[in-house]
Amino acid sequence: MKYPHFIIVILLSTLLYQSCVCTSSDATYVYLVRHADKGGKDSLSLEGIERAYQLKHLLVNSQINTVFSTDYNRTKDTAHPLATSLNKKVKIYNAKTLDVLAKEIKDNYKGKRLLVVGHSNTTPSMVNLLLNNESLSSIDEKEYDKLYLVVLNQCGKSELVEMQYGVESPKKH
Numbered sequence: 001m002k003y004p005h006f007i008i009v010i011l012l013s014t015l016l017y018q019s020c021v022c023t024s025s026d027a028t029y030v031y032l033v034r035h036a037d038k039g040g041k042d043s044l045s046l047e048g049i050e051r052a053y054q055l056k057h058l059l060v061n062s063q064i065n066t067v068f069s070t071d072y073n074r075t076k077d078t079a080h081p082l083a084t085s086l087n088k089k090v091k092i093y094n095a096k097t098l099d100v101l102a103k104e105i106k107d108n109y110k111g112k113r114l115l116v117v118g119h120s121n122t123t124p125s126m127v128n129l130l131l132n133n134e135s136l137s138s139i140d141e142k143e144y145d146k147l148y149l150v151v152l153n154q155c156g157k158s159e160l161v162e163m164q165y166g167v168e169s170p171k172k173h
Helices: 004-019 046-059 073-085 098-108 122-131
Strands: 028-034 066-069 090-092 113-118 146-152 159-164
Touching (some): 028 098, 028 122, 046 073, 066 073, 073 090, 098 113, 098 122, 113 122, 122 146
Parallel strands (some): 028 113, 066 113
Antiparallel strands (some): 028 146, 146 159
């Protein structure tokens, strides 16, 4: 045979490709939101309570396995309607150690669907940690309507999908 090395390379490449073909069940789906509209010091406004229920209606059939929130009333109150409807407890994470949560998600939640409720500064940081890049900049202080979906593909490029939910937040000036 003239090209035995070439045939071996093709066979190995084919086997490697087949072992890395991902299905949608292999991917981890991480939905991330900033807490809903602020009311008082650490509470939601009436609009925020409504937005939390809109989030629940949007994600209730998304097969969410785990709901994460920081230990602030407004984030827990945003997460609570969905968690309650799914009969799940809200898992508290430390907003000061986002790298720990990102590692936990990547290591322990492969193939799962998660919701992470955070803040205007932590949500973009968590997206960036999950994607290992700086895809998302900060969220404006008056912006509450963004829903991010990070799809962590186990053998391929991960993706970010940015959506809007509920009533649109006022535009930045």
